[in-house]
Amino acid sequence: MLIFSIETSCDETAAAVVRGDLDRGSTAVLSNIVSSQVKIHAQWGGVVPNLAAREHLKNFPAVLDQALQEANVKIQDIDLVAVTQGPGLIPALLIGTNVAKTISYIHNKPLIGIHHIEGHIYANLAIGEPIADSELFPLVCLVVSGGHTQLVLMKNHMDYEIIGQTLDDAAGEAFDKAAKMMELGYPGGPVVSQRASKARDEKASAEGCELVKQMGDIHLPRPLLSQPNLDFSFSGLKTAALYFYRNLLKSDPENLEQWKNFICLAFEEAVVDVLVKKTLRAVKTYHPKTVMLAGGVAANAHLRRSLGEALAQHNSEVRYLQPLLEYCGDNAAMIGIAAFYRFKTMQNNNQLKQLDSKWKTLEADANLKLI
Ligand code: KG4
Ligand code: ZN
Numbered sequence: 001m002l003i004f005s006i007e008t009s010c011d012e013t014a015a016a017v018v019r020g021d022l023d024r025g026s027t028a029v030l031s032n033i034v035s036s037q038v039k040i041h042a043q044w045g046g047v048v049p050n051l052a053a054r055e056h057l058k059n060f061p062a063v064l065d066q067a068l069q070e071a072n073v074k075i076q077d078i079d080l081v082a083v084t085q086g087p088g089l090i091p092a093l094l095i096g097t098n099v100a101k102t103i104s105y106i107h108n109k110p111l112i113g114i115h116h117i118e119g120h121i122y123a124n125l126a127i128g129e130p131i132a133d134s135e136l137f138p139l140v141c142l143v144v145s146g147g148h149t150q151l152v153l154m155k156n157h158m159d160y161e162i163i164g165q166t167l168d169d170a171a172g173e174a175f176d177k178a179a180k181m182m183e184l185g186y187p188g189g190p191v192v193s194q195r196a197s198k199a200r201d202e203k204a205s206a207e208g209c210e211l212v213k214q215m216g217d218i219h220l221p222r223p224l225l226s227q228p229n230l231d232f233s234f235s236g237l238k239t240a241a242l243y244f245y246r247n248l249l250k251s252d253p254e255n256l257e258q259w260k261n262f263i264c265l266a267f268e269e270a271v272v273d274v275l276v277k278k279t280l281r282a283v284k285t286y287h288p289k290t291v292m293l294a295g296g297v298a299a300n301a302h303l304r305r306s307l308g309e310a311l312a313q314h315n316s317e318v319r320y321l322q323p324l325l326e327y328c329g330d331n332a333a334m335i336g337i338a339a340f341y342r343f344k345t346m347q348n349n350n351q352l353k354q355l356d357s358k359w360k361t362l363e364a365d366a367n368l369k370l371i
Contacts, residue, residue: 005017007337030072041186113362119338126333140292169235172189218263
């Protein structure tokens with residue numbers, strides 16, 4: 001079956017075509033077009049919802065055409081339209097859902113609404129080769145994006161239980177705020193991560209240099225790490241980094257740029273340390289067969305490496321999946337893949353008829369819940 005999927009929950013206008021094989025239970029991404037508005041919003045230091053909606057509207061015709069063309073399919077050949085229903089910015093979601101509803105109505109195709117985080121989770125299955133359900137579940141997914149930080153337990157497809165979550169900032173949001181306070185621009189994750197790896201290299205090669213040694217010794221707190229639960233908190237860490245940075249503005253302004261790199265390193269290490277250790281704790285409690293990483297922060301090289309190494313060391317029997325880099329940030333391929341598994345589940349439950357009238361009833365929901 002062919003799925004035409006759309007994602008506009010934030011500042012990426014995205015469309016994709018995904019082929020799903022219902023017998024094998026596998027998917028292949030035929031096209032995945034993402035038009036990013038990041039340069040426009042960077043001027044404002046964050047995403048401006050109404051501006052995002054205006055840009056989505058402008059970008060959509062070209063993005064939709066390109067997704068179909070690259071996949072070499074015609075709209076008439078599509079079997080299912082899928083769209084991010086929420087959560088996200090309501091002006092942005094409204095554009096995507098209305099485009100999807102219109103396509104569904106005009107071309108008489110069933111329509112399915114997908115939760116944005118469900119999309120991030122299913123990006124892990126963009127691997128072509130099917131994994132038998134009995135080998136995949138139960139699974140624990142560490143979801144780390146700009147708006148969410150959660151540990152999700154799945155015992156089956158489309159069956160979610162939130163076993164841990166942030167009590168304040170999301171991990172991506174923490175990276176963004178850390179970058180903002182050091183005037184490093186928006187979005188913060190990629191730049192903090194680049195500066196951190198620069199500092200990591202410098203630390204490794206600067207034996208004997210007293211200043212670098214001092215910089216390499218910065219230690220930031222690991223909030224909630226010692227508590228025996230699966231929850232996270234990142235706002236205290238951000239405040240600790242802010243105080244450290246403010247002191248430096250007075251005490252060593254000449255070396256500020258180099259200090260910033262080392263604050264980025266200490267910040268990234270603190271965030272990743274907490275994420276990895278809490279995930280290991282979830283593994284110990286729930287004994288999953290698979291651990292997955294999902295969301296924009298899943299692009300972080302230090303997190304990918306650290307989680308992989310920690311699992312190999314402590315839980316080598318667990319399968320570790322992480323999304324390909326092109327499927328970490330917001331994209332529509334992940335929405336198409338999640339739609340395939342939702343469609344398959346609904347087919348097994350004889351519920352497919354519901355999808356025919358969704359063009360009438362589907363509503364964007366800024367606060368849509370995963371469960
Ligand atoms: O999933 P996503 O694209 O959008 C939301 O659903 O929120 O995640 C965006 C977040 C931003 O906060 C961004 O700074 C962060 O992911 N991010 C990263 C990296 N790349 C993107 N954080 C840390 N390291 C990265 N390499
Ligand atoms: Zn996202």
